[in-house]
Structure formats: C-alpha cells, structure tokens
Amino acid sequence: MKADIGLIGLAVMGQNLVLNMNDHGFKVVVHNRTHSKTEAFLQEGAKDTQVIGAETLESLVEQLEAPRKVMLMVKAGEVVDHYIEQLIPLLSAGDIIIDGGNSLYTDSNRRTESLKKQGLLFIGTGVSGGEEGARFGPSIMPGGNPAAWEAVKPIFQAISAKVDEQPCCQWVGDQGAGHYVKMVHNGIEYGDMQLICEAYQLLTEGLGLNNDEVQAIFSQWNQGQLSSYLIEITANILAYKDENGEPLVESILDTAGQKGTGKWTAINALDLGMPLTLIAESVFARCLSAQKDERVIAAAALPKQKQIFSGDKQAMIQAIGDALYAAKIISYAQGFRLIKEAANEYNWSFNYGEIALMWRGGCIIRSQFLNDIKEAYDKNADLDNLLLADYFSNAMKNADKGWRQAVILGVKLGISTPVFSSALAYYDGYRTERLPANLLQAQRDYFGAHSYERIDKPRGEFFHTDWTGKGGKTASSTYNV
Secondary structure: OOEOEEEEOOOHHHHHHHHHHHHOOOOEEEEOOOHHHHHHHHHOOOOOOOOEEOOOHHHHHHOEOOOOEEEEOOOOOHHHHHHHHHHHHHOOOOOEEEEOOOOOHHHHHHHHHHHHHOOOEEEEEEEEOHHHHHHHOOEEEEEEOHHHHHHHHHHHHHHOOEEOOEEOEOOOEEOOHHHHHHHHHHHHHHHHHHHHHHHHHHHHHHOOOOHHHHHHHHHHHOOOOOOEHHHHHHHHHHHOEOOOOOEHHHHOOOOOOOOOHHHHHHHHHHHHOOOOHHHHHHHHHHHHHOOHHHHHHHHHHOOOOOOOOOOOHHHHHHHHHHHHHHHHHHHHHHHHHHHHHHHHHHOOOOOHHHHHHHOOOOOOOOEOHHHHHHHHHHHOOOOOOHHHOHHHHHHHHHHHHHHHHHHHHHHHHOOOOHHHHHHHHHHHHHOOOOOOHHHHHHHHHHHHOOOEOOOOOOOOOOEOOOOOOOOOOOOOOOOOO
C-alpha cells in the first residue's frame, strides 16, 4: 500500500505534523536532507507507527499514491525553490507540491504560476500553532492552485484543530492568499505579544506589583474577555520558577528576536497605503529591544526621574486591562482592514468570517475574541472596519477611559507604551471627521506645487495656488496611496 502524502523536512514542526497525520490514519513517507535524522525519527518519535522513510527524493516519490502529494517543511526562501526544482522532474501532471513554511506570499504567487505551466499543482499554506499545534491540531491556511484543494482537504481538515466540531482549516484563496493570511496572522501575533508586554511593564514598573501579583492578574484576565492562548501562557510563564526559586522570566535577557513575518506585514501595509500602526510599532519595539548595549548607555546618560504611583492600584489594574482589550481590537481591526485591501489589490476573494474561524483554534492568536469577529462578519460580510460593528464600537466606548489612563500612566512614569499609544492615536484619528491634512496639502502645494482638493468642489478636482506670487500656474502631478 502506497503512502497518502510525503513530507520533507523533519525539524520540530515537520515531525509533529507527520505524527498528527499518522494518528488520523494517513500513511506518510518522510525524507530529510540528513538521512540520519530520518532514521532517528523512525526509531524514536515515529516508532511503532506506519510512517516510512525515504533516503532519496526518488524513493519518496515512488512510494506515493497518485496524485502524489509532497509537503515541504523547510526553511523559507531559496531552500523551498531548491527542493521544488529537484521534485519537478520526478513528478507527473496533476501531482501536488505543498509549502507549509512561513514563505512570503509573493513567492507563493510565483510558484503557483510556474508549476501550473509545468502541469503541477502548488499549495502554499500557513501552519500556525507551534510544536503543540502541529502535533495535536494546528490552524491551517491553504492557498494556491484551487485544483489541488480537494486532494489535500481530507488530510488538512482531519489534522487541523477543531472548534465546535468545525476544522480550523478552509481554502483561503488563489496563489499566495494562504501565505498572505498567515503573514497577517503573524503580524497580529507580534502586536498581541507586545501589548501583553506593555501591560506587564505597567503593572510591574508602573504599579510596583511583584511577579506573583502580576501572575494572578493575568490568570484572572484569562477567565474573561481577554481569554486567549497568549494570556494563558503569560500566566504560566510568570508562574515558572528558576532553579533558585525565583521567577525565571526575570532572568531572561530583554532582547527579542524575529523571523521577518511581522516586518513583511508592515511593509505590505505601507505598499497598500494602509495604517497598520500597531503591528508596525510592535516590530519596531523588537528592533529597539535588540539595541541592548546602546540602551544601557542611554539609561545612564538620559536618566529617568524616579516616580512612584500613588493612586488607586485596583482601579489602574482595571484600566490597564481595558487598554489591553481596546488595543487588541485595534490590532485586529487594522489586520482585517489590510486583508480587505489586499483582496481588492490582488483580486482575491476572502471570507473574513472563515478566516476568524480558522484562527479560533490551534494557532498562536487563538482567543474567545475571534468568535465576536466571526459574528460581526456574519452580520455584515462587507464590513469595512471592525470598529464599525456594534459589538466592537460599544467595547471601545466602554474601554476608552481606562485606556487613556493607562497611556497617561506610562507617559507620567516614563514607561514606553508604543503599541498602546499608537493604537489610541489611530482610534482617535479614525473617528475624526476633519484631520489637519488640509494644512499638510497646503504645505505640499506651497513648496512643490503638488495641488490640493477643495471642500466646496467635487472630489477628484485638483487646484494649485501661487502662494508667493513668484511661482507658476503649472501644478505637479499628484497621486494617492
């Protein structure tokens, strides 16, 4: 009996996906560049399973049932292209190559079209959930050539997480749509993590609470509207003690790493002219954290004036919780608005409620909150911005006062809150009917003859003024982002 699917790349995610597939009755043939790793996996993690090994790519392909399905769980970029080039001559028309790594969506666009010309089908799929998710049920976001979906659907939906018996896996869209949605997912993940970190710092440095007190707060938050995987693991992290009995988190160096997906999201938002301020600030916060040596010097050269909070701590804890919830809403509102703009720009058709469903289980950003997003899009599939949905507009009104108090606390005590603050600035700007861009347009026209529109004339009609009496009547070309 031949295998249902082949998988290349036996790092943590690859191994756990294979075991997940095996648990659901699928026969998997595996290959790794270093064959000793394949052998070790078969003798240890995959021992007593129906998983089989292949020393070469030729052997892997030969052991697959037609249409052959080969999934790559390797480093994004050149490595993916390298394996695709090696697989092409071994496969037949209608066979399927699946890239399950964190690839850039434009690469998936290119691979879908390139393989289609050669008679092969390509799927670029986001897989979220980390090691545990891969093993017991991740969120899976497939896109690419839709002709490949029916062949992989039984496998992907079987191994994915389930919420209310619904798989956290649906077809996302053509070409790089799957990897695009995963990219935005990761951007939101960056934002959620930074939000939590800012709340943590306001509670510890701002209010002077000890680790155990903060751990209890996060545990309580996880029982309410902030309930999510990241809040849950934050409480678990704060409860973890080092060998000396002290909280381990306090011994971890404050420099954060990143793999690029948050940066990709921010860059794409700039390309599309979308204000993705919260996620962009979360990326920059990681960049600033990496400048550890420079920050140590700056801390000595630019010392903060030591201030102690003297107000009602319980009220401020509630305010920080409100800020965390409100800013989280902004993060998702900006993320879904970016996805909507991408659909228009790249001619993709998204079901936004289904995307929220796919993120409800298995993935890193899974939370109770996503049910509310699904309901908002069920009521209005063409919703421009989540802030305009009744549930979220009411939530923002309820959190407004506390949110501002939390940001003010950071400003007064010199505690950096780039994500809380940028989210609030976006919120206030989004609900402002008249912004000062009228002055900005006048400035642009003054020094560069870039022209402007008038409030008493139809949109799309542009004017230029000779502000100094020395300029000409000819205006520069104009454009909109």
